[in-house]
Amino acid sequence: MSEAKVPAWVNIALIPFLNILLAFIVSGLVILAIGENPIEAAGYLVYGAFGYDEGIGYTLYYATNLIFTGLAVSVAFKGGLFNIGGEGQAYIGGLGVGLVCLALDHTMPLYIIAPLAIIGAAVFGAAWAYIPAYLQARRGSHIVITTIMFNFIASSLMVYLIVNWLKEDGRMAPNSRTFEENAWLPYLHELLSPLGIDIGDSPLNLAFIIALICCVFVWGLIWHTRWGYQLRTLGTNPTAARYAGIDTAKVTIWAMLISGGLAGFVGINEIMGVNHNLLLNFTAGYGFAGIAVSLMGRNHPIGIVLAAILFGALYQGGAELAFEIPTITPEIVVVIQGLVILFSGALEHMFKDRIEGFFIRRAVA
Amino acid sequence: MFETLILMLDATMRVSTPLIFAALAGLYSERAGIVDIGLEGKILGSAFAAAAGAAIFGSAWIGLCFGIMASISLAMIHGFACITHRGDHIVSGVAINTIVAGLTVTLSMDWFGMGGQTPTLSGDARFLSITLPFADALADVPVIGLIYSELLSGHNILVYLAFAMVPMTFWVVYKTRFGLRLRAVGENPHAVDTAGISVAFIRYRALIVCGILCGLAGAYLSTAHNAGFLKDMSAGKGYMALAALIFGKWRPVPVLFACLLFGFLDAVAVRMQGVVLPGIGEVPVQAIEVLPYVLTVLLLAGFIGKAVGPKAIGRPYVKERA
Numbered sequence: 158m159s160e161a162k163v164p165a166w167v168n169i170a171l172i173p174f175l176n177i178l179l180a181f182i183v184s185g186l187v188i189l190a191i192g193e194n195p196i197e198a199a200g201y202l203v204y205g206a207f208g209y210d211e212g213i214g215y216t217l218y219y220a221t222n223l224i225f226t227g228l229a230v231s232v233a234f235k236g237g238l239f240n241i242g243g244e245g246q247a248y249i250g251g252l253g254v255g256l257v258c259l260a261l262d263h264t265m266p267l268y269i270i271a272p273l274a275i276i277g278a279a280v281f282g283a284a285w286a287y288i289p290a291y292l293q294a295r296r297g298s299h300i301v302i303t304t305i306m307f308n309f310i311a312s313s314l315m316v317y318l319i320v321n322w323l324k325e326d327g328r329m330a331p332n333s334r335t336f337e338e339n340a341w342l343p344y345l346h347e348l349l350s351p352l353g354i355d356i357g358d359s360p361l362n363l364a365f366i367i368a369l370i371c372c373v374f375v376w377g378l379i380w381h382t383r384w385g386y387q388l389r390t391l392g393t394n395p396t397a398a399r400y401a402g403i404d405t406a407k408v409t410i411w412a413m414l415i416s417g418g419l420a421g422f423v424g425i426n427e428i429m430g431v432n433h434n435l436l437l438n439f440t441a442g443y444g445f446a447g448i449a450v451s452l453m454g455r456n457h458p459i460g461i462v463l464a465a466i467l468f469g470a471l472y473q474g475g476a477e478l479a480f481e482i483p484t485i486t487p488e489i490v491v492v493i494q495g496l497v498i499l500f501s502g503a504l505e506h507m508f509k510d511r512i513e514g515f516f517i518r519r520a521v522a
Numbered sequence: 523m524f525e526t527l528i529l530m531l532d533a534t535m536r537v538s539t540p541l542i543f544a545a546l547a548g549l550y551s552e553r554a555g556i557v558d559i560g561l562e563g564k565i566l567g568s569a570f571a572a573a574a575g576a577a578i579f580g581s582a583w584i585g586l587c588f589g590i591m592a593s594i595s596l597a598m599i600h601g602f603a604c605i606t607h608r609g610d611h612i613v614s615g616v617a618i619n620t621i622v623a624g625l626t627v628t629l630s631m632d633w634f635g636m637g638g639q640t641p642t643l644s645g646d647a648r649f650l651s652i653t654l655p656f657a658d659a660l661a662d663v664p665v666i667g668l669i670y671s672e673l674l675s676g677h678n679i680l681v682y683l684a685f686a687m688v689p690m691t692f693w694v695v696y697k698t699r700f701g702l703r704l705r706a707v708g709e710n711p712h713a714v715d716t717a718g719i720s721v722a723f724i725r726y727r728a729l730i731v732c733g734i735l736c737g738l739a740g741a742y743l744s745t746a747h748n749a750g751f752l753k754d755m756s757a758g759k760g761y762m763a764l765a766a767l768i769f770g771k772w773r774p775v776p777v778l779f780a781c782l783l784f785g786f787l788d789a790v791a792v793r794m795q796g797v798v799l800p801g802i803g804e805v806p807v808q809a810i811e812v813l814p815y816v817l818t819v820l821l822l823a824g825f826i827g828k829a830v831g832p833k834a835i836g837r838p839y840v841k842e843r844a
Contacts, residue, residue, distance in 0.1 A: 187625070191632040239612050241559075288819075298822035299831075301612050302768060305559070305761055306815040313808040321806065448616055486631045486638070491624025495617050503603035503614035 162520040163513045173453060173460075173501060175508050177467075180496035187492060193482055205477020206470035212477070214346070214359025220462075220469030221361075221426045222247075224368040226447025227465055228375050229420035231456040235379055236412040237392035242289060242304025243420040244444025245311030246282040250421020252315065253281030254428045255323070255435030259333060262340035270340050274429055275367070275422070282421020283414040285311060290413030294406035300413075308444070316437065323435055332436035342430040364426035371419060372458035378415070388412055420444060442491075449494045452502040468494065524665075528672050530789045535673070535681055536747060538785030540565065540739040542684040544763030545770065545777045546691050547735035551597075552772060553695065554728035555708040555834040559615035560600050561736055562760025563622035568593040568740025570626040573640040573751035574633060576647040582745045585647065589744075590737030596622065597733030598726075605725050608838035619760075627753050638753040640744070649678040649746035680742045685778075687735070692774040704728055708832035711839040721839045739763075765818040771829050784814040 185195035206216045226243045233240035240246075257277040261270050289303035316331075323333040345361045379385040387408050391398040399405055427439045450468055454460030475490035500507075544561050551558040571592035576585030596618050603609040603617075627638040634640050657675035660667045695701040703724050706714045711721045739759070744751045766784055770777030791810040798804050821829050 187628065191628070239610075241612065241616065292819070292823045296823040298819070298824070301557075301559070302764070302822060303819055306765065306819050309758060309761065309815045310812045310819075313812045317806050317808040445616065445620065448613070449620075452613070484632055484635075486628050488624040488627040488631075488638075492621055492628060493624075495620030495622075495624060498613060498620055499599070499603065499617035503609035503617050504607050506607045506609060 163516045167512060167516055168509075169455070169460075172505075172509055172512060173455065175512075176501035176505075177453065177497060179500045180493055183496050184489065184493045187489065188485065191484055193485060198478055198482060198485060201478045201481045202471070202474030204474075205480075206474035210355070210357030211359050212473060214357055214361040215473040215476075216466065216469045217365055218359060218361045218426070218431070218469070219472040220465040221365045221368045222423050222443040223446055223450045223465035223468050224372065224462060225419055225422040225426070226443050227450030227454060227461040228371055228447075228458065229416045229444075230447045230451035231454070231458075231461060232375060232379070232388075232419065233412055233416040234451060234456050235385075235392050236388045236408060237395065238293070238409065238412060238416075239301050240286065240304055240413060240416045240420075241301055241448070242286065242307050242417075242444070243447045244440050244442070245304070245308035246285045246417040246420035247423035247440045247444050248311045248315055249285040250278040250282030250418075251424030251428045251435065251439060252318065253277030253279075253421060254424040255333060258336045258340040258429060259323070259435070262337040265339070267339050267341075267343075271342065271363075271429075274340075275425060278421040278424045279418035280421075282424075283418040286413040286417025286420070287410070290410045290417075293413075294409040319435060319437060332432075333434045335434045336429075340429065341433055342425065344430075360431040362426065362430035364422070364430045367422065367425060369462070371422065372462055375419075376458045384408070384411070420447070446494055448502075449498045453497055525668065526793075528668050530786070530793060532673050532676075533789040533792070534782060534785040535677060536785075537788045538781045539681045539684040540742050540747070540759050541763045541766055541781040541784060542687065542778060543735045543739035543742065544760055545766040545781050546687055546774065547732040547739070548764055548767040549691065549695070549772060549774065549777060550704070550728045550735070551732040552767065552835055553708045553832055554704050554725045555711065555832055555837065555839070556600070556604055556725055556729060556732075557611035557615065557836045558600065558732060559612060559761070559764060560596065560618035561763055562756055562758065563615070563619035564593040564596045564733065564736035565740040565743065565760050566619075566626055566754070566756040567596050567622040568737040569744035569755055570630060570640070570740075570751045572737075572741035573643065573744035574630070576643050576745050577634070577641045577750070580645075580647050582643075582647055582649045582741075585745050586737070586741045589741035590734050593737035593740060594730055594733030597729040597736070601726050601729045604838065605722050605729075608840065611836050623754065626751070630751060630753075640751040643745060643749045647745065648749055649680055649742075651676045651678050652682075678742075678746045680738060680746050683738065684742075688774050688778045695774065700724075700727070705832075708834055711834050715839070715841065721841075725839075736760075762814055765814055768829050768831070769814075769818050769821055772831060787811075787813050 188195040188198050205212055207213055226247060229243050230240055254274045254277050257274040258270060285307060289300055289307055292298040292303055293300040320331050324331055325334040342363045346356050346358055349356055379388060387403045390403060391405055391408050395405060423440060423443055428435060432439060446468060450461055450464045453464035471490045471493055475487045478485055479487045544565055548558050548561055568589035572585040572589030575588030576582050600614050600618060603614040604611050630638050630640055654675035657671040661671040703714060703719055707721055707724045715721050743755055762784055766780040767777055769780035787810055791807050794805055794810060795807050820826050
């Protein structure tokens with residue numbers, strides 16, 4: 158069984174396409190069971206996501222979060238680690254952003270706050286990933302279980318901090334005060350309108366550009382540095398990595414730090430870019446969606462961007478769909494997301510082995 | 523003081539019940555070598571199916587059957603991915619949790635149109651509390667009366683069933699042929715295969731048991747503890763059960779005590795809301811809420827004892843071919 162005989166496009170394009178197709182077919186059956194027309198639903202979905210400027214803006218805004226969490230999952234995955242704690246790391250990363258903004262928005266201009274907030278997001282997110290990473294690397298506890306536990310701990314910690322310390326005085330709503338406008342990350346439509354480009358009002362902001370920069374950074378780090386080589390070796394064969402003299406514990410910890418930092422950047426988009434205050438549950442499942450994005454994107458930055466745009470389109474199109482056909486809830490998107498994880502993750506061997514076998518047989522014949 | 527304690531223990535029993543079902547479900551699955559972080563999804567799926575069944579047919583028992591069937595189906599998907607197609611157990615579990623979270627809301631909106639809830643259940647559509655014999659008569663007897671009438675009596679049948687499942691599981695896992703094979707499959711599947719026993723078949727059966735128990739946990743939530751299904755009503759109970767399973771080191775009786783401890787902490791958290799302790803001040807509810815997770819992390823890290831799972835856990839079994 159030599160994989161070399163399988164044409165590259167099969168693994169890069171055909172198998173992911175079949176997986177997503179299957180996920181859509183099953184979701185279509187669900188919509189059919191509800192008594193609606195799946196084709197009509199798909200039409201609304203595509204129109205909502207790409208049919209007009211605001212729609213595209215929203216799609217890319219959702220995609221921004223998904224690129225961050227997708228990259229986070231994939232960096233850990235490259236090292237054979239399953240970081241299921243993106244949700245918690247993003248939440249704590251948002252705390253870092255919020256604290257920087259709350260501390261400096263009265264005194265500092267944006268060009269000082271923004272870099273500090275980015276550092277805050279990365280440091281807080283990475284710190285939250287450090288403890289599970291340390292425990293996995295040095296004390297042998299399983300990273301999946303510890304990161305799950307840390308999601309819950311993060312959630313309780315944030316409720317405590319926001320309700321008891323950061324809540325605006327005299328208000329019932331559990332969120333901090335709104336930042337001054339000089340701590341708001343500029344919207345892309347604001348940046349582009351002086352240039353005469355009109356992209357419609359949407360929450361799409363500078364964080365999207367940061368997400369794309371992160372993609373390049375991750376690509377360079379994993380495929381073009383010595384550390385990236387060590388990480389991939391660890392992920393492919395930990396025994397070989399140890400035998401080759403790689404400090405696997407150190408690589409593990411650094412992989413999780415980078416992963417946590419990337420997840421933390423969700424806070425930049427949500428807290429500094431859109432909500433402009435520190436609030437509860439702003440992560441809204443993006444951490445878990447990152448798993449689907451990373452699986453779908455084959456753990457490669459380009460794939461992740463494409464998968465993130467696909468899922469962003471589902472989020473935005475799903476909202477449009479629920480508006481047009483009220484019997485369908487936006488949660489149908491969560492179903493599709495789960496099906497994608499099932500088919501392209503858990504059942505990856507179902508198609509892969511057969512299709513690869515087909516191409517190998519054809520190459521031999 | 524004594525009465526408060528009894529009332530808190532009473533609440534502990536109610537809160538622990540779904541944890542006990544789910545943790546024992548996880549025990550069967552993980553002892554057979556299948557990691558199951560899909561407990562959460564199975565509980566939620568069963569809670570919805572049970573509430574929907576009970577609402578439509580007006581019987582909690584029919585609801586329970588639906589709940590168990592839904593949960594077994596999800597367990598079979600997990601088995602199909604992990605056993606038949608050698609997929610990643612964690613990924614499959616995440617997939618199941620995600621699908622169920624979306625599907626329950628989508629379907630309940632379509633069937634009942636109440637913003638993702640099911641109609642409120644009453645009468646036969648719920649499991650009502652059972653008063654044990656002489657409970658009222660004995661209520662005035664000091665100490666014992668209170669324990670008997672408040673703590674032991676007045677729960678619904680699923681609570682008693684959950685506690686009965688613990689010795690039952692102990693017997694199945696340690697005293698039966700199936701249990702021996704179950705443990706062997708989780709520790710050394712090659713040995714089991716060499717003995718001519720199908721690894722896949724044992725693992726599938728373990729997952730069916732897992733499905734039944736998660737079904738009971740879900741049905742308890744929606745048709746006994748509450749009167750209907752609410753969106754995301756499992757609220758992390760599956761993960762907490764997983765924590766209890768690890769905390770109980772994958773053994774039935776310690777798992778029971780872990781569930782009771784976590785349930786008790788929950789009861790304490792509810793009671794401590796806004797209470798000012800002398801010398802300490804107000805203890806934040808969140809600090810008590812996170813204790814189960816913190817304790818599990820500490821245990822896993824080997825700071826308090828050591829938790830070692832089944833040896834072959836999470837690894838697909840590939841038959842060797844000559």
